[in-house]
Amino acid sequence: MEESRPVLMEVTRLWKTYGAGDARVHALRDVSLAIRGGEFVAVMGPSGSGKSTLMNILGCLDRPTRGSHRLLGAEVSELSASRLAEVRNRTIGFVFQAYNLLPRTSALANVQLPLLYAGAPRRELRRRAAAALARVGLQARAQHLPSELSGGQQQRVAIARAIVNRPRVILADEPTGNLDTRTSIEILKLFQELGAAGITIVYVTHEPDVARYASRIVVVRDGEIAEDRPQAPAVARPSLEPAS
Amino acid sequence: MSLWRTLRVALAALARNMTRSLLTVLGVIIGVAAVIAMVSIGEGAKARVAATFASMGTNMLTISSGSSQSGGARGGAGSQPTLTWDDLAALRVEVPGVVGASPQLRTNGQLVSETGNWQTSVNGVSTEWFAIRSWTIAQGRTFTESDDAAGRTVVVLGRTVIDNLFGAGVDAVGRTLRINSIPFRVVGVLESKGSSAFGTDNDDTAVIPATTFVRRITGGLQKYVAGSIVVQTADGATTRVKDGIAALLRRRHRLRDDADDDFSVRDLSEIAEAQAASAETITSLLAGVALVSLLVGGIGIMNIMLVSVTERTREIGLRMAVGAKPWHILSQFLVEAMVLSLAGGLLGVAAGIGAARYMAASFGFPLLVRPDIVVLAVAVSAVVGVVFGLYPAQKASRLAPITALRWE
Numbered sequence: 001m002e003e004s005r006p007v008l009m010e011v012t013r014l015w016k017t018y019g020a021g022d023a024r025v026h027a028l029r030d031v032s033l034a035i036r037g038g039e040f041v042a043v044m045g046p047s048g049s050g051k052s053t054l055m056n057i058l059g060c061l062d063r064p065t066r067g068s069h070r071l072l073g074a075e076v077s078e079l080s081a082s083r084l085a086e087v088r089n090r091t092i093g094f095v096f097q098a099y100n101l102l103p104r105t106s107a108l109a110n111v112q113l114p115l116l117y118a119g120a121p122r123r124e125l126r127r128r129a130a131a132a133l134a135r136v137g138l139q140a141r142a143q144h145l146p147s148e149l150s151g152g153q154q155q156r157v158a159i160a161r162a163i164v165n166r167p168r169v170i171l172a173d174e175p176t177g178n179l180d181t182r183t184s185i186e187i188l189k190l191f192q193e194l195g196a197a198g199i200t201i202v203y204v205t206h207e208p209d210v211a212r213y214a215s216r217i218v219v220v221r222d223g224e225i226a227e228d229r230p231q232a233p234a235v236a237r238p239s240l241e242p243a244s
Numbered sequence: 245m246s247l248w249r250t251l252r253v254a255l256a257a258l259a260r261n262m263t264r265s266l267l268t269v270l271g272v273i274i275g276v277a278a279v280i281a282m283v284s285i286g287e288g289a290k291a292r293v294a295a296t297f298a299s300m301g302t303n304m305l306t307i308s309s310g311s312s313q314s315g316g317a318r319g320g321a322g323s324q325p326t327l328t329w330d331d332l333a334a335l336r337v338e339v340p341g342v343v344g345a346s347p348q349l350r351t352n353g354q355l356v357s358e359t360g361n362w363q364t365s366v367n368g369v370s371t372e373w374f375a376i377r378s379w380t381i382a383q384g385r386t387f388t389e390s391d392d393a394a395g396r397t398v399v400v401l402g403r404t405v406i407d408n409l410f411g412a413g414v415d416a417v418g419r420t421l422r423i424n425s426i427p428f429r430v431v432g433v434l435e436s437k438g439s440s441a442f443g444t445d446n447d448d449t450a451v452i453p454a455t456t457f458v459r460r461i462t463g464g465l466q467k468y469v470a471g472s473i474v475v476q477t478a479d480g481a482t483t484r485v486k487d488g489i490a491a492l493l494r495r496r497h498r499l500r501d502d503a504d505d506d507f508s509v510r511d512l513s514e515i516a517e518a519q520a521a522s523a524e525t526i527t528s529l530l531a532g533v534a535l536v537s538l539l540v541g542g543i544g545i546m547n548i549m550l551v552s553v554t555e556r557t558r559e560i561g562l563r564m565a566v567g568a569k570p571w572h573i574l575s576q577f578l579v580e581a582m583v584l585s586l587a588g589g590l591l592g593v594a595a596g597i598g599a600a601r602y603m604a605a606s607f608g609f610p611l612l613v614r615p616d617i618v619v620l621a622v623a624v625s626a627v628v629g630v631v632f633g634l635y636p637a638q639k640a641s642r643l644a645p646i647t648a649l650r651w652e
Contacts, residue, residue, distance in 0.1 A: 061565060061646040081642075082569040088645075089567025100562050100649065104260045116253060117567035161566065 005036040007073075008168060008200055009058055014067035016053050016223075027053040028064070029223040037168070040195040040233065041202045042214035050223040051204050052173055058202065059092050059171040060084045072168070089118050093162025095172035095203075099154040101146040107133060107157045108142040114165040132160040136190060152183035159190060163199070170194065172203035176210055188213045189236035250572070254579035257559075261552065265584060268548045272588025272625045273595055275541020279534040279621035280596025280613065281603065286530035288600075288609030290523035295610075303343075304376055305486055307473040307493075310506035325468035326506045331496055332473055339488040341481035344372035347454045349471035351462055355450060357409040357421040364405050366423060366450045368457020368471075376476040384417035384432030391431075392453035397460065399423065400432040402447035426460050428452065482511050531617075538621060542628040549581070549632040553640075554651060560640040561648030570641040574634065581633030585626040592625065593618055 016028040027050045035041060035058075045051040056062040057069060060076060069077040076087060088094075093114075101110045111129040120128065133139050136156040146154050155175060162170050172191070176184035192213060195201050205211050212234040219227035258265045309326045329347075336345050349368035354361060373379075374386050387398045401409075401416065410416045416430045437446035452461070462470065477485040486509050493507050560573050597613055604611040640648050 056646045059565075061649070062644045082571065085564060085567050085569040085572075088565060094565050096649070100558070100565075102260065102559065102562070105256070109256070113563070114566040116249060117563075117569070117572060165567075 005038055007034045008037045008039075008071070010034040010068075010070045011054075011057065011064070012068040012070075014054075014057065014069065015065045016050070016057065016062075017065040026223050028057075031067075031220075031223070031225055033218065033225060033228070035169075035200065035202060037200055038195070038198060039200055039202075040192070040213075040215045041218060042211035042216070043202060043204045043218045043220060044206060044208070044211050045220035045226075046206060049220045051220040054220060055171055055173050055202065055204050059094060060088050061094075085117070089114055089165060091168050093159075093165070093167040093170045095155070095158050095162050095170060095175045097174035097177040099146070099151075099158045099178075101154055101157060101161075103146060106143050106145060107138060107149065107160075110146070110157055111160045111164050113161060118165050128164055129160075132164040133157070135163065136160045150183075151179050152186060155179065155183075155187055156190065159187070159194075163194065167199070169200040169202065172201070174204055174206075176205065176207075181209075184210060185236050192233070192236055250575045250579055254576050254583060257576065258580055258583060264548060264552050268545055268584045268629070269588040269591065271541050271544035271548060272585055272629060273592040275538050275545070275625050276589055276592025276621040277596035277599060278537035278541065280593060280618055281599040282530045282534035282537070283527070283617045284596070284600035284611065284613050285603055285607070285609065286527035287612035287614060288604050288607070290527055291610050291612055292608070293523045303477045303479060303482060305475040305477060305482065305489065305509055305511050306348075307475065307489065308508050308510070309469075309472075310508070324506070325470055326497060327469045327473055327493075328467050328496075329469060331493060332469060334496060335473075335475065335489055335492055339485060339492055341478045341485040341488065343476040343478055344376050345473055345475045346370040346373035346376055347469050347471060348373065348474050349454060349457050349462070349469070351457075353423045353450070353461065355405065355409060355421055355423055356425075357419065359411065360409050362405060362408040364402075364448050364450055366452060366457070366461060368452055368454040368461065370454055372476070373451070373474065376474050379437070380435040382433045382435040383415060384430070386432055387451075387453050392455050395453065395455040395459045397426060397428045397456055398431045398452065399428040400434060400451040401430055402434045402445075402449040403436040404445055404448040405450055406433060423450065423452070424461060486511055534617075534621075538624055542624065545625065545628050546632040549629070550636060553636040556636065557640045557643075557648050557651035560637065561643070561645050561651065564641070564645040565649060573637055573641040577634055577637035578630065581630045582626075584633070585629035588629070589622040589625055593622065596621070 010033070012032050014028055014031040015026065018025045018027060031050075031054060033054070043051045043055065053062065057064050060071070064077055067077070068075060071087060071091060076084065079087065101107075102113070108126070108129050111132050112125045115125050115128060130139065130142060133142055136159050138153060138156055138160065141149060141153060141157075146157070149157065155178075159170075170191070175191075176187055179187065188210065191201050191203070203214070211217055212231075213236050214231065215233045216230050217227065218225060307327060310324050332345060332347060335342060346369045351366055352363060353366040354363050355366075367373075370392055371386055371389050374381070381400070382403075384400075386400055387396070390396075391398050399421070406414065406416045409421060410419065416433060419430050420427055421430065422428070434447065434449070434451070440446050458466075458470075475485065475489065489509050490505065494505065497506055499506065560568075563573060564570075596618075600613060601611050603609070640651075643651075
């Protein structure tokens with residue numbers, strides 16, 4: 001069934017090299033990977049393995065040194081900075097380990113940010129941002145500043161920001177890295193719900209416990225893909241009270 | 245993204261970093277205000293020096309008779325009368341650039357009114373003298389040419405004399421007083437000039453027609469002018485007129501080529517020029533101080549703009565990650581810098597003019613704000629603000645978003 005879905009993003013013979021001459025380091029060596037629409041993928045690997053570099057290139061935040069990167073069937077590695085910005089804005093939602101919310105800015109305004117650059121009409125901004133906040137269970141916190149929110153709540157604001165422009169894929173780099181176990185499970189449950197709603201999700205983690213919830217595991221080691229296998233995902237069940 | 249939305253994004257960013265915004269604006273205010281205030285004070289000081297000299301009669305030459313010599317001892321200037329009334333008449337018509345000329349005869353006299361008496365200097369002059377010495381009339385009138393020609397006993401008094409003879413604030417026009425027992429009618433009161441540069445009271449004086457002076461007060465010396473001659477010259481002609489008068493007098497006095505002048509011609513414009521030059525130096529000095537303060541203000545603006553660059557680089561990375569194009573980033577930072585510069589510039593102009601006004605009032609200077617300096621100060625601050633506000637943003641917007649996001 002998975003094989004029947006169209007390929008959403010694909011990298012082929014991808015290299016990423018830092019430095020020059022003797023100091024040259026290959027972060028990625030000849031990596032090829034295809035992710036289909038609706039997949040829920042965990043990218044694992046020790047630190048320095050190149051998993052984050054792979055994610056950044058998949059998310060058009062960085063450019064490959066060599067190789068092809070296709071998104072929705074189109075080659076994107078040669079696009080201009082402006083075109084890449086449009087691609088990120090329309091197709092990809094990002095979730096970072098450190099949340100990366102604008103400080104001293106309300107949750108609602110943070111969530112509106114991608115819509116500003118999408119050129120959404122002003123009335124839409126508020127409505128869609130409020131809907132996204134409601135989707136992550138934070139409608140009551142719309143006017144709170146990041147400093148007034150817990151880590152889990154901040155990460156949920158970041159997820160609302162990632163989904164507000166209805167992207168095809170969410171890319172998350174260690175999304176639970178700064179959170180305790182219970183809060184991590186809440187975030188993963190949210191990802192599973194979003195995945196069930198049809199959004200493709202790729203997340204990086206180095207914790208097997210966190211990777212359990214994905215339906216496919218990709219292990220990166222020394223800049224190469226060491227393992228790529230499907231798995232039966234664990235069901236995220238937040239232990240006690242519902243998220244608020 | 246519309247201009248309106250760019251403006252809103254920029255204003256939101258400024259509000260989010262309120263302290264930084266205020267410090268930047270403060271830097272611009274200080275830079276602009278210091279320059280405007282400094283140059284205004286310099287201009288005010290220069291104007292006051294110029295006004296002081298104008299009140300002394302800048303375009304004025306004083307011709308004195310030569311000195312007497314008996315047995316090797318020389319008298320002072322004017323001790324040997326050599327200037328004649330014919331000399332005076334001749335230089336009026338024969339030397340180009342002479343606007344007016346007046347004898348200036350002086351003696352001390354005892355003035356007596358019904359209510360008091362006072363000794364003061366009594367000056368015998370022609371009607372042109374008032375213009376030459378920049379005197380204006382506060383009440384009444386000056387005496388006329390017919391008063392002078394007829395030798396009428398009319399007098400124009402200085403404020404101090406009025407105060408002592410008739411009492412402070414009394415309107416003395418039309419009243420009668422005696423000078424050396426001769427009755428004179430008061431026809432006018434001089435506008436007060438206060439103290440001279442040498443500390444003497446300019447207002448302690450009485451002025452009567454020269455003819456009256458010669459006939460009624462001192463007598464004698466029909467041919468010679470028993471005093472000096474003051475000449476008013478056309479603007480910028482002082483040196484030429486001075487040479488013309490010297491040549492005329494040497495010719496009329498039939499002096500041989502190797503003989504010394506038997507008169508002297510002195511001008512105030514030498515002092516006035518020196519004063520104007522020193523005022524110019526003051527202005528240059530103040531402009532230099534102002535430029536330094538502009539530089540310091542500019543460096544302050546630059547620093548505050550550059551210091552926040554780490555935080556702002558991550559913000560730029562995030563904005564690019566969620567879809568901002570490099571152009572969006574640049575226009576946001578450009579608008580931010582322009583808003584800060586504009587706000588700082590306007591407040592700076594207001595503060596600068598306010599400071600100049602306050603200091604002008606306390607120093608007694610006229611308030612002179614030079615528009616070109618205002619424009620220069622605002623322009624320099626704006627350029628510094630925009631360049632150093634935009635430069636880091638321009639650099640950051642060229643990074644890969646992930647590099648900007650991870651900037652430390």
